[in-house]
Amino acid sequence: MGQSTKAENRVTDKLSDVAIRKAKPKEKPYKLSDxxxxxxxVNPNGTKWWRFYYQFGGKEKTLSFGTYPEVTLSEAREKRNVTRKMVANGVDPGVERKEQKVEATNTFEHVARCWVEKAKVVWTPNYAEHVVRRLELNIFPALGELPINHITAQQLLSALKIIESRGAVETAHRMLTLCGQIFRHAIASGFCESNPAANLKGALGPVVKRHYPAITKPNELGELLRAIDGYQGTxxxxxxxxxxxxxxxxxGELRKAEWSEIDFEAALWTIPASKMKMRREHLVPLSRQSLAILKELYPFTGTGKYIFPNPRTADRPLSDNAILAALRRMGFDKEIVTGHGFRASARTILxxxxxxxxxxxxxxxAHGVRDPNGRAYNRTAHLVQRTTMMQKWADYLDALKYGAKVFPFPKTGTADE
Known part of the structure; x- marks a missing residue:
């Protein structure tokens, strides 16, 4: 059985827009009944608030409908009529409104953005922006407005299948991982009680592992090095x-390199943790050849922040497409080599x-290598051996570039010590 309003049988629609506009403020608030x-x-400061008075559970309660004229007389009456039906059906409109407000702040998008804000303290700004952009493109259109505690595994899978249907299978898997992290954050924060992503293992098609195109044959790498020496760009x-x-x-680590990170005397480049994918400071021993290039460049960019500044503004580094575009202009297409491919070349040949x-x-x-006890190695691990390795690698590249006959180092001895 429903509840009742306090003025169940009184005359309605007693107010008019003219009467409301003419209502002047007084020393104390006063009421005009419709x-x-x-x-x-009507408040002393001139503001005019709509209030709905009703009884529920034997108690008199009120509900705000907003201010006049933002909420017109006819709109206020419509709100009253809808709300009276709720009361008659045994629903407390005040409680219902509070639940709606809670759900509005518990949407998947709201919780996801809160998770990103929390995670940003250990992410680079670029990565945080990348994560948000991916969510905006792939997940928010389907799930963003839904209360996170109402989302089912099937709804999440449907959103991921849309991504998969575009041929972006790897992206679908990455979004499943991200969503799983968001749901775990939501559980810890009290927004929901279960993680639907955990039930979707194996639900997506397999990812075909793709490697960055790279030159791993020494003679072909020598050709690339000679082409770089002949580059006619900036x-x-x-x-x-x-x-x-x-x-x-x-x-990204190369193009954002700063002069303050280079120690010429120690022949060492220290990349701060904030720039590293693994969020750990990284040491790069600099060979004689690397130092020579930096010293050659210093008179041109050494007064600025970045070693490789953007040609349009020295306050920004080279664009992420600069090296890739240069390789294309030299005739090396994306099926042969990328800027990232130098890492694969070094890994294979070394x-x-x-x-x-x-x-x-x-x-x-800078991969996640661990010691025999499962702990991450510190930044100086094997630094002496790595310094030797980087110099021999540079000498080897010189030999390739100039066409000298090169031989592999033995599996034991200087290269392995």
Whole structure:
């Protein structure tokens, strides 16, 4: 049985727009009644608020409908009529409104953005922006407005299948991982009680592992190095191209390199954790060849922040497409080599041709290598051996470039010590 309003049988629609506009403020708030619970409160400061008075569970309650004229007289009456029906059907409109407000702040998009804000303290700004953009493109259109505690595994799978149907299978898997992290955050924060992503293992098609195109044959790598030496573009881009295979860091780490990170005396480049994918400071020993390139470039960009500044503004680094575009102009298409491919070239040749220990190589690639006890190695692990490796790698590249006959180092001995 439903509840009742306080003014169940009173005359309604007693107010008019003219009467409301003429209502002047007084020293104290006063009420103008429209009937059946709807009243307009006129405050001393001139604001006029709609209030609906009703009884529920033996208690008199009120509900705000907003201010006049933002909420017109006819709109206020419509709200009153809808709300009276709720009361008659045993629904407390005040409680219902509170639940709606909670659900509005518990949408998947709201919770996801809260999770990103929390995670940003350990992410780079670019990565945080990348995550948000991916969610905006792939997940928010389907699930963003839904209360996170109402989302089922089937609804999440449907959103992921849309991504998969575009041929973006790897993206679908990445979004499943992201959604799983968001749901775990939501559970810890009290927004929901279960993680539907956990039930979707194996529900998506397999990812075909793709590797960055890279040159791993020594004679072909020599051709690329000679082409770089003959590059006719800007001097800054040419220097970036020349040093990229020597240090084989990730493209973003190279183009954002700063002069303050270079220690010429120690022949060391220290990349701060904030720029690294693994969020750990990384040390790059600089060979004589790398130092020579930096010293050659210093008179041109050394007064600024970035080693490889953007040609339009020195306050920004080279664009992420600069090295890739330069490789294309030299005739190396995307099926042959990318800026990221220098890492694969170094990894393969250092191991299979030069015979260096895989853990030295993995450390220098800034991969997540762990010690026998399962702990992450510190930044200086095997630094002496890595310094030797980086110099021999640079000498080997010089030999390739100038056409000298090169031989692999033995699997034991200097390369393995």
């Amino acid at each position: 009937g059946k619970g709807l009243r307009l409160i 001097f800054v881009v040419k220097c970036a191209l020349r040093i990229a295979p020597l240090v084989f860091v990730r493209p 191991d299979e041709v030069l015979g260096f220990r895989p853990d030295y190589i993995e450390h220098q690639l």
